[in-house]
Amino acid sequence: MQEPVFSYVPGDSFLHTLDPRTKLAAVMLLGILTFRTESFFGIGALFVFFFALTSFSGLPARVFLRAVRPMMLFIIFIFFAQLFFTKGHVLTSFWILHPSLEGLQNGLRLSARFILLLLFAALMTASTDPSAITCGIERMLRPLPLRWMGVNSFELATMMNLSISFLPILFERVERTKAAQASRGMYFGKNPLRSVPALAIPLIKGVIRDAEELALAMESRGYQGTRRTSMHELTMQRRDWIFLFALILFAALMLRF
Amino acid sequence: MIRLENVSYSYPDGKPALSDIHMGIRKGEYIGIIGRNGSGKSTLALHLNGLLKPGKGKVMVKGMDTRDISRLQEIRKIVGIVFQNPETQFIGRTVEEDLAFGPENLCLPPEEIRRRVERVLAEIGLENYRYHSPKTLSGGQGQCAALAGTLTMEPECLVFDEVTSMLDPDSGKLVLKHVKKLHEKGKTIIYITHNLEELHDADRIIVMDRGRIVLEGEPENVLSNPFLLDLGLTPPSLMDLAERLKKHGVMIPWEKTSSPSSFAEEICRLFLKT
Numbered sequence: 001m002q003e004p005v006f007s008y009v010p011g012d013s014f015l016h017t018l019d020p021r022t023k024l025a026a027v028m029l030l031g032i033l034t035f036r037t038e039s040f041f042g043i044g045a046l047f048v049f050f051f052a053l054t055s056f057s058g059l060p061a062r063v064f065l066r067a068v069r070p071m072m073l074f075i076i077f078i079f080f081a082q083l084f085f086t087k088g089h090v091l092t093s094f095w096i097l098h099p100s101l102e103g104l105q106n107g108l109r110l111s112a113r114f115i116l117l118l119l120f121a122a123l124m125t126a127s128t129d130p131s132a133i134t135c136g137i138e139r140m141l142r143p144l145p146l147r148w149m150g151v152n153s154f155e156l157a158t159m160m161n162l163s164i165s166f167l168p169i170l171f172e173r174v175e176r177t178k179a180a181q182a183s184r185g186m187y188f189g190k191n192p193l194r195s196v197p198a199l200a201i202p203l204i205k206g207v208i209r210d211a212e213e214l215a216l217a218m219e220s221r222g223y224q225g226t227r228r229t230s231m232h233e234l235t236m237q238r239r240d241w242i243f244l245f246a247l248i249l250f251a252a253l254m255l256r257f
Numbered sequence: 258m259i260r261l262e263n264v265s266y267s268y269p270d271g272k273p274a275l276s277d278i279h280m281g282i283r284k285g286e287y288i289g290i291i292g293r294n295g296s297g298k299s300t301l302a303l304h305l306n307g308l309l310k311p312g313k314g315k316v317m318v319k320g321m322d323t324r325d326i327s328r329l330q331e332i333r334k335i336v337g338i339v340f341q342n343p344e345t346q347f348i349g350r351t352v353e354e355d356l357a358f359g360p361e362n363l364c365l366p367p368e369e370i371r372r373r374v375e376r377v378l379a380e381i382g383l384e385n386y387r388y389h390s391p392k393t394l395s396g397g398q399g400q401c402a403a404l405a406g407t408l409t410m411e412p413e414c415l416v417f418d419e420v421t422s423m424l425d426p427d428s429g430k431l432v433l434k435h436v437k438k439l440h441e442k443g444k445t446i447i448y449i450t451h452n453l454e455e456l457h458d459a460d461r462i463i464v465m466d467r468g469r470i471v472l473e474g475e476p477e478n479v480l481s482n483p484f485l486l487d488l489g490l491t492p493p494s495l496m497d498l499a500e501r502l503k504k505h506g507v508m509i510p511w512e513k514t515s516s517p518s519s520f521a522e523e524i525c526r527l528f529l530k531t
Binding site: 223228 | 338345348367
């Protein structure tokens with residue numbers, strides 16, 4: 001079976017052993033840098049930084065190709081939209097299309113930014129266990145006054161964890177419901193609009209039943225939606241501080257030039 | 258250890274599910290609860306650790322009332338439930354994470370959580386599946402992982418709610434083997450099933466019908482009771498055979514009906530004697 005996009009690849013590289021909070025902060029900072037950088041030199045530097053980080057991760061190239069591939073059509077669309085619809089010095093003319101130099105620059109810049117964002121996100125998700133990510137998010141959100149919104153960081157973390165682990169079950173249930181309806185003569189290709197209720201109603205019923213059973217199992221194992229501890233102990237190590245220092249230095253240099 | 262006093266419960270639509278249940282469960286006891294679908298077995302199970310609260314009467318666990326919300330966490334530490342469908346019991350993304358879910362809710366320190374996870378993984382024989390997704394396990398292994406998830410809470414009493422009904426016979430035997438082992442270690446077991454073949458080792462069997470306890474006693478007496486057929490329950494095949502032989506004057510002792518091999522040995526012994 002093909003691995004899903006942005007899935008975790010177990011390992012023990014430098015990047016794998018960093019605290020998830022360090023990696024979350026790094027992705028946020030690199031995301032901001034990606035959108036603030038206008039020059040091609042800056043974008044090139046971000047790509048170099050990405051390749052440097054990749055060399056510390058021991059992750060195979062297919063992880064990153066898999067992250068970019070589904071968005072390629074969108075990226076190409078953005079590139080051509082910018083190329084043909086940005087006003088400026090016309091490079092050449094085909095029929096009603098007049099690609100401009102500014103359009104080419106904008107297109108390249110925007111496409112590179114999207115690719116960079118996808119690559120940094122893939123680097124983090126592939127080197128961090130999803131439960132460690134949710135644990136990191138929970139620890140980062142803990143000081144915020146979320147209770148005014150009627151939730152707490154523990155509930156949010158459990159919700160995220162459950163969403164991650166229940167997506168495959170949901171897809172499996174869709175396939176099972178489709179097969180059950182097809183075995184009773186439902187032909188999905190003929191009239192997709194008519195087949196939606198035939199698929200959606202049993203699917204929703206099944207999902208609600210699963211959710212009820214899951215809630216009972218969670219409650220039975222002591223879940224109360226309040227404070228809970230975690231098997232993963234999050235402690236910032238020396239390497240986390242070194243990494244963050246190097247990152248801030250890089251960000252300062254990028255913003256300076 | 259657990260006491261149900263005149264417990265009644267009705268579903269939100271008003272349909273009665275349990276009527277005037279009165280029973281006690283001693284520490285270390287192995288109790289089988291049987292009954293056909295809709296007899297109230299699972300509803301009863303959900304009352305044992307406060308997942309459902311009785312409409313009338315009360316459920317006491319080691320002197321704590323399940324209606325007292327402040328004691329619920331303590332009650333759930335004592336009574337753990339393993340449900341029918343392993344798939345909808347998994348919360349963690351990996352077996353290890355799933356096993357840690359209960360102790361994390363009990364706010365145990367990380368080193369204690371890891372100690373419990375290690376111990377239970379070894380006890381149930383799931384060490385090799387530690388980093389596997391629980392959803393990729395086979396039916397039997399999945400149900401063992403669900404049991405392991407409850408065991409990390411270190412409960413004194415375990416309720417098994419039709420845990421083998423979705424499994425093939427071999428996987429069912431694997432789960433039953435663990436149930437037996439846990440009972441030998443002194444755990445209190447409440448085993449709910451409609452497969453009477455699984456209850457040979459129980460100390461006591463309770464038969465339910467339409468939300469009431471209709472029969473109760475030792476397996477020897479309950480499983481051979483013809484009343485079971487009226488309730489739509491099929492007696493274990495070896496016991497049924499022993500009953501039929503009894504009518505022809507061939508007496509097979511109860512303990513020999515536990516497995517086909519012991520039954521066959523007894524038949525051979527009787528045959529050689531004559």
